Amino acid sequence: MTATLPAALDAELSALLGPEGWRTDEAARRAHGQDDSRRRAMPDAVAIPADSGQVAAIVRACRAHHVAVVARGAGTGTAAGAVPFAGGVVVSFARMDRILDIRPDDRCAVVQPGVLNGDLQQALQPLGLFWAPDPSSADRCTIGGNLACNAGGPRAVKYGTTRDNVLGLVAVTGTGDVIRCGGPWTKDATGYDLTHLVVGSEGTLALIVEATLRLLPRPKAQAGLRVFYRDTASAAAAVSRLMRQPQVPAMLEFMDRSAISLLRRNGTDVPDAGAMLLVEADGDEDTLPIALQALADAAEGDGMLDLDVAMDGAARDRLWAARRALSPALRSIAPGKINEDVVVPVSRIPDLVAAVEALSAKHALPIVAFGHAGNGNLHVNIMYHPDDPAEDARAHAALEGLFAEVIALGGTLSGEHGIGAAKRDWMDRAFDAATLAAMRAVKAALDPDGILNPGKVLPPPRG
Amino acid sequence: MTATLPAALDAELSALLGPEGWRTDEAARRAHGQDDSRRRAMPDAVAIPADSGQVAAIVRACRAHHVAVVARGAGTGTAAGAVPFAGGVVVSFARMDRILDIRPDDRCAVVQPGVLNGDLQQALQPLGLFWAPDPSSADRCTIGGNLACNAGGPRAVKYGTTRDNVLGLVAVTGTGDVIRCGGPWTKDATGYDLTHLVVGSEGTLALIVEATLRLLPRPKAQAGLRVFYRDTASAAAAVSRLMRQPQVPAMLEFMDRSAISLLRRNGTDVPDAGAMLLVEADGDEDTLPIALQALADAAEGDGMLDLDVAMDGAARDRLWAARRALSPALRSIAPGKINEDVVVPVSRIPDLVAAVEALSAKHALPIVAFGHAGNGNLHVNIMYHPDDPAEDARAHAALEGLFAEVIALGGTLSGEHGIGAAKRDWMDRAFDAATLAAMRAVKAALDPDGILNPGKVLPPPRG
Incomplete structure (x- = not known):
């Protein structure tokens, strides 16, 4: 370059x-x-x-x-x-920000990459439709960015991630060629699936210039449960029960003991517990009570301490206040935060949380874990003072330990944020040499001169 | 070679x-x-x-x-x-036919490619789980084949195709390297999505040697509707209504006028109608009646002639008898059948059926269309006598016309059968030169000497 x-x-x-x-x-x-x-x-x-x-x-x-x-x-x-x-x-893509077409009869929308996620959702609302990805930055982030990073959000547990909700793409590869893959249909056995390959490739294989998105019918209402457990193992067992019954939760969020303690110290009204789940059902007046009951039945089990139900919007807001209070509360611990979005099999969540507690003790830093339990996708927040060189070194040592634990538990580095530059140098822990070589070959196939977002996602080959 | x-x-x-x-x-x-x-x-x-x-x-x-x-x-x-x-x-893969692991808490199974689809379903049944792909050959076909072809089936309308229900693969590329991508988790923003690239590549990019499959909770019961319409347009409008409301049908099958006529001529008890839909709901004792009512409400509309409900197994069998009778009835028309599985946007189903009727008239051959309406994926059966050279030529001319119409309607060649050798030479209608070149580059990346299933999926580059 x-x-x-x-x-x-x-x-x-x-x-x-x-x-x-x-x-x-x-x-x-x-x-x-x-x-x-x-x-x-x-x-x-x-x-x-x-x-x-x-x-x-x-x-x-x-x-x-x-x-x-x-x-x-x-x-x-x-x-x-x-x-x-x-x-x-x-x-x-700030000027390529148009919704080109909404086709309710085909349940899809055609958009340019600069459209904001939230703007699309607003345009879809009167039609009774929605696009599933709901990252916390939905009001500010673009659909092109969602596609590039394979963004998720709490709703992914029921409705899938960005990759699950894209039907087709138009994209410019590293040769400057425009490719067109997929389209306004939901079943495709015609040639190679370049669509889902480009999604999540973070601008390293092609630049997405148009996307056909899969839309879903919008549920009329939501209701929620907030459930407290003695320990992470009890909560994780409940997560497995919740995911094994047919009423798939619309959200299934977890909070560990340190997150709960933090909230209590900051005056949020939650009981002393080892773990918390926020569980949401969606549906209409007929189906919502049934779904909520099924979720409550599945949430109940050994180690459950307390269960609150919120049937309407105001009560839901109160339940979710605990989750919303968490980010500000984190800032009260320390100015620096390394926020990873690791993934483990659902059954290994207790091991991950135990490992996080051990890392916190070993490195003498607060580490708070919460997130999308139904997908085994937890946000692990290592809190530290970046200006203190000793803390900075310990934080990065804890991060190293975290990724090692995640891989040892059969998990992977990122569930929804992507690899970018930040996690690139751990890629050779997540993948063996042959798999990385295959990824590099695919990169060279679509971007032969390596001009697209160089240095991201794939680590340089080992000398 | x-x-x-x-x-x-x-x-x-x-x-x-x-x-x-x-x-x-x-x-x-x-x-x-x-x-x-x-x-x-x-x-x-x-x-x-x-x-x-x-x-x-x-x-x-x-x-x-x-x-x-x-x-x-x-x-x-x-x-x-x-x-x-x-x-x-x-x-x-006849000797690599073991189910290696079933992990109910992680809702996944790890299998070798030679496992029969039906054998996996049987193993999952006592656990209250199932794997979504349900091709009509489920009792005979292997999971490796399902993966290679991105197989579907009627249930795909609610639960997705094979590609939507695979979490990870181990595969051998054309260099003889073993790659490992994805794993027992449902959210992944870590590197390139080789898993879904290899699925549907029909053995041309890699040989799948192990797969981690996404399992779903098994609904307790099914109930069905059989609905007759004046014409395809009325039925297609009903399909769009059915797909826009939150009670996603568990199956949504279509049959055109010629299929209905054929059944009537063969003595099946169905009324004279322009189109038929078979609609299925699934759930439990509480949710099933609600889902069925929502589907019945959506099925009703302009052009509906008749609606039968089947709440239990015996009644369902009677409703589905019409669909089962179709394949034997087809054999009564002519010994030869070109059975394509084209895909169009749902809103274009009426145009596709009109085009099929026009092709039938033009080429003086019976053509019968039926299939997975909710995915816009219709099986178009061109019936002919292969030993009659004139009929053979007309059948292949009709096929040429069919693919041209499908592409003109914004659809694609195959929804669940794959391209193989049979449809390879139409690939340059479905994709432009730049997109085919990108596919060839990906092929060369993973199979540099072109030894894996040569001559399949991709047409040779035009001189």
């Missing part, structure tokens, strides 16, 4: 994109050089294309000059996937 | 696999040279490996000698995907 932008490329893309679409001023470059990982790097230019033809032209021009191309949605990613460490051109 | 088996390869694999695992006699070769497409070709040898290490050794040896490797399940495919037109070694 070149260190600064070749003048010929600057001239070509400036002429192609005009002042609206091509920015090399420092303010624009700075604004497009960071994401929610809080890491930053300066790109050499920012391209803001208006259509897929311009995206293809940008990639072809950058390829000719061996310049990196880094796709960017709203910059809400937490794994530094959108940070242009190799410089080059950041491609912002 | 070599025309006959190199002696060194024969000696090497014979020594490795022994008489149980290496067959070059004509009977074994003949038995492994055909599938349900009724096309056939003789392999040079049949390998029946006992474990994944042997599979990897077979691929490495064949690669060294430039000999084709064709994976084979039970040979129930209809697209000639398992027919070894290039000769070489057919790899049968």
Whole structure:
């Protein structure tokens, strides 16, 4: 990769994109050089294309000059996937932000990548439909970013992640070619599944310029349960029971003992317990009570201490207040937070939580675990003071220990945030050499010169 | 590819696999040279490996000698995907037929590729679980074949296809390397999704040697509706209504006017109608009546002629008798049948059926359409006498016209059978040159010498 932008490329893309679409001023470059990982790097230019033809032209021009191309949605990613460490051109999809079509009869929507997740949900609401992915940043994050990172959210336990809710893509590969895969149908045995390969590839295989999304009928109402358990093992056994019966919970969130203690110290009204589950049902006036009863029956078992039911919106808000209070409460412990989104088989959640407690003791740092229990996808938050070099070193040692435990438990690194730059160097723990080599071969197939988001997802081959 | 088996390869694999695992006699070769497409070709040898290490050794040896490797399940495919037109070694998974693990708490099973779909379902039944794919050949077909072809079935409308119900794979690529992707978890944002890429690639990218399958809680009971409509448009509007409300049907099958007429001529007790839907709900004693009522409400609308309800098993059997009677009835029309499984957006089903009627008239051949309406996945059966050269030519002209119409309607070639050899030469209608080039690049990445199931799925590049 070149260190600064070749003048010929600057001239070509400036002429192609005009002042609206091509920015090399420092303010624009700075604004497009960071994401929610809080890491930053300066790109050499920012391209803001208006259509897929311009995206293809940008990639072809950058390829000719061996310049990196880094796709960017709203910059809400937490794994530094959108940070242009190799410089080059950041491609912002801020101007490709249209919902192109909503087809209720085919239960799908066709969107450009810059559409905000929340804006799509709003457009779908009057039609009685929704798109399943519901990351906590839904109001700010783009669908292109959701696709690139295979975003999830609490609803994934019933309705699947982003990858499960995409039917087709139009994307620009590293050669500047436009590929079209999948389409407005829900069953496909025609050729290779490039759609789901590109989803979750974090801009390293192709830039998504259009997506056909699978829509679902919107349930009329929700109701919830808040259940406290003696210990994580009791709660995890309940999670397995909840997931084995046909009334799939619409959300199934877990909170560990340290999260509960933190809330209690901060004045949230929750009982002293070893673990908590938030369980949600959805349906209509006829089906919701039945679903809720089935979930309550499954939640009950050895080690259950307390169960609260919330049948309506206000009561639900009270139950979920505990979850919402958690993020602010975390900030009261320490200014620094390493927030990972590891995944283990549901049956290994107790082992993971025990390992987290041991890491917390060993490294003398608070570690708080909570998250999407039905998917075995827990957010593990290592709290520390980044300005204290000793704490910083211990936090990173704890992180190392966390990933080692997760892999040993038969789990994987990330459930919904992606790998980006932040977790790249653990990829050779999650995959053996042959599998990484296959991933590198696929990368080379679609991006032969390695210009798309270089340095992300895949670690460099070991010398 | 070599025309006959190199002696060194024969000696090497014979020594490795022994008489149980290496067959070059004509009977074994003949038995492994055909599938349900009724096309056939003789392999040079049949390998029946006992474990994944042997599979990897077979691929490495064949690669060294430039000999084709064709994976084979039970040979129930209809697209000639398992027919070894290039000769070489057919790899049968008949000895890799063990269910390795069933993990109810993690709602997954780990299986070898040779396990029969029906045998897995039987093993899961006492646990209250099931695996979603339910092709009509479930009692005979292998899970490896289901994975290779991305098999479906009627239940896919609610529970998804094979691709939607696989969590992880171990597979041997064309280099003889063993890759491991995914695992016993339901949320994954860690690296490239090779799992879903290999599913549906019909043995051209890798040989699947182990799979972790997503299991679902088994509903206690089913109930059904049989609904007749004036015409296809009324039925298709009902399909859209059925798919837009939250009580997703467990099956949603369509039959066109010619199918209904055929049944009537053959003495099945169905009214004269332009279209029929079979709609199924599942649930328990509390939820099933609610679901069935919601489906009945959605089925009702302009053009509905008649609606029968079947609440219990015997009544359901009577309703489904019409569907079961169809295949034997088809054989009464003509001895030859080209059975395609095209897909269109649900809203275009009326256009597809109109196009099929026009093709039937134009080519003077009976064409009968029925199938999985909720997925827009219809089985179009062109009936003809293969021994009559004129009819044979007209049947293939009608097939050409069918694929052209499907593509023009924004659909695709295959929903659940796969491409194999049979539909390969239409792939450049379904995909543009850039997308096919990307698929070829992915093929070359995982099978650089092109030894895995050569000539299948992808057409040769145009000179």
